[in-house]
Amino acid sequence: MATEVFAEEGYSGARVDDIAERTRTTKRMIYYYFGGKEQLYLAVLENAYRGIREAERAIDVDHTDPVAAIRQLAELTFDHHVTHDAFIRLVAIENIHRGEFIRRIDSLRTLAQPAKTLLDEILERGRAAGVFRTDVDAIDVHLVISAYCVFQIANQYTFGYLFDVEFTQPDRRAHLRSLIGDVVVGWLTSAVR
Amino acid sequence: MATEVFAEEGYSGARVDDIAERTRTTKRMIYYYFGGKEQLYLAVLENAYRGIREAERAIDVDHTDPVAAIRQLAELTFDHHVTHDAFIRLVAIENIHRGEFIRRIDSLRTLAQPAKTLLDEILERGRAAGVFRTDVDAIDVHLVISAYCVFQIANQYTFGYLFDVEFTQPDRRAHLRSLIGDVVVGWLTSAVR
DNA sequence: GCCACAATGTACCAGTTAGTACATTGTGGC
DNA sequence: GCCACAATGTACTAACTGGTACATTGTGGC
Numbered sequence A, B: 001m002a003t004e005v006f007a008e009e010g011y012s013g014a015r016v017d018d019i020a021e022r023t024r025t026t027k028r029m030i031y032y033y034f035g036g037k038e039q040l041y042l043a044v045l046e047n048a049y050r051g052i053r054e055a056e057r058a059i060d061v062d063h064t065d066p067v068a069a070i071r072q073l074a075e076l077t078f079d080h081h082v083t084h085d086a087f088i089r090l091v092a093i094e095n096i097h098r099g100e101f102i103r104r105i106d107s108l109r110t111l112a113q114p115a116k117t118l119l120d121e122i123l124e125r126g127r128a129a130g131v132f133r134t135d136v137d138a139i140d141v142h143l144v145i146s147a148y149c150v151f152q153i154a155n156q157y158t159f160g161y162l163f164d165v166e167f168t169q170p171d172r173r174a175h176l177r178s179l180i181g182d183v184v185v186g187w188l189t190s191a192v193r
Numbered sequence C: 001g002c003c004a005c006a007a008t009g010t011a012c013c014a015g016t017t018a019g020t021a022c023a024t025t026g027t028g029g030c
Numbered sequence D: 001g002c003c004a005c006a007a008t009g010t011a012c013t014a015a016c017t018g019g020t021a022c023a024t025t026g027t028g029g030c
Helices: A002-009 A016-022 A027-033 A037-057 A066-082 A085-096 A106-128 A138-154 A156-163 A170-188 B002-009 B016-022 B027-033 B037-057 B066-082 B085-096 B106-128 B138-154 B156-163 B170-188
Strands: none
Touching: A002 A016, A002 A037, A002 A085, A016 A027, A016 A037, A037 A085, A037 A106, A066 A085, A066 A106, A066 A138, A066 A170, A085 A138, A085 B085, A085 B156, A106 A138, A106 B156, A138 A156, A138 A170, A138 B138, A138 B156, A138 B170, A156 B085, A156 B106, A156 B138, A170 B138, A170 B170, B002 B016, B002 B037, B002 B085, B016 B027, B016 B037, B037 B085, B037 B106, B066 B085, B066 B106, B066 B138, B066 B170, B085 B138, B106 B138, B138 B156, B138 B170
16 A cells, blocks of 8 residues: 555655555546556555544543543553554654644544543542642643653664664553553653653 | 854755865765765764763753752753754754764764763762652763753754744743752652652 | 877767646536 | 446557766875
8 A cells, every 4th residue: 555655665765666566546637536656655644644633533431430441541552552563654754754744634634623622631630639630731731641652662673773672562562551651650650840 | 163064054965066065175085085975974973972972071050959859950951952953953953864974983882881870870969869769870861861852852843833933032941950850859859659 | 290098178968957838637616 | 328427448648767887087196
């Protein structure tokens, strides 16, 4: 699929002929239906984000206990990233291009809301129960969780090589998974200095 | 410089002619001294890592208080990443290539040690003082800090666009900077569940 | 001054690649 | 069966790009 080729090779590295061959169509068809390489990439990017947000909406955390809920959210987000590495590669590529393509896809902005709403709700419950610190908002938490989950996939090669960590080994992965839960719970339940 | 061109355009996106022009030499010279595009990229990568590790060694945290020390380390690492975004872009590119180039530069592995040693020492002091949790090692902490600091630069365009966050705005940056300190301190000083 | 060789300039090539012109084939409506 | 037009196949090109052949110039040693 075109997604894989772009995720694998980057925008300039991806070859339209290559994509045509792998999708068992012809380059002629790609130009007929998409218009050009750039539009194809835009379609791939939009499609990837749409798919990921769809999957994200399935993340349902229905604990009454906000501490358990936030831990579960962190760990499910972790799992989610592990199973969508092509998407993460695509996002990395898009950031190399300073987001010049994604900025042209207006429809994606609204897709980010569900994640934020769920977090808002958990945080609010935790604050009301007096177990969460009060100087943290949903974006902060989402940033911390995303950063960790994305990094652990996106930068596994350089970090793994330099610090001799095998990110894909099951034991290691289980450790990494519980780690982000510990980090977020420990942080949110600590006192405001 | 060649570093900038690779950081800006990626490996396949970078043009040898372009690099030649910007360095005010000729393509001929690049082939004469480096041998080819790939060797030039390897030299750029090695050079970038060497520079960053050099700068990292200057991060000196000499508090007796391990809590203050770890916060300072997190915040200095944050500053460090803010000022070295070309390096971060290069690392992102290298990870897109699954680290195939960096793996050929043996000399880089040993450079990662100082960061780990410093962390080991702070953690040890904190555990001895009974203020840090005991189920965390230096790599864990380094991973959490790196993930956050790298992400906040590397993914600023997509995350910023989707969640409407302006990462470069001074107020925002100050908030992000203290945030990683809060996260790490809150986490490390929390109880092991 | 001259030699050996390092450093550099010039012009080029062979392979690749996004994109297209043009011809041909399918197909749904009547 | 035939028309209009959508869908597809074929063959091409113009521009680019990494890499090189060959000629020329600088330079340190004697």
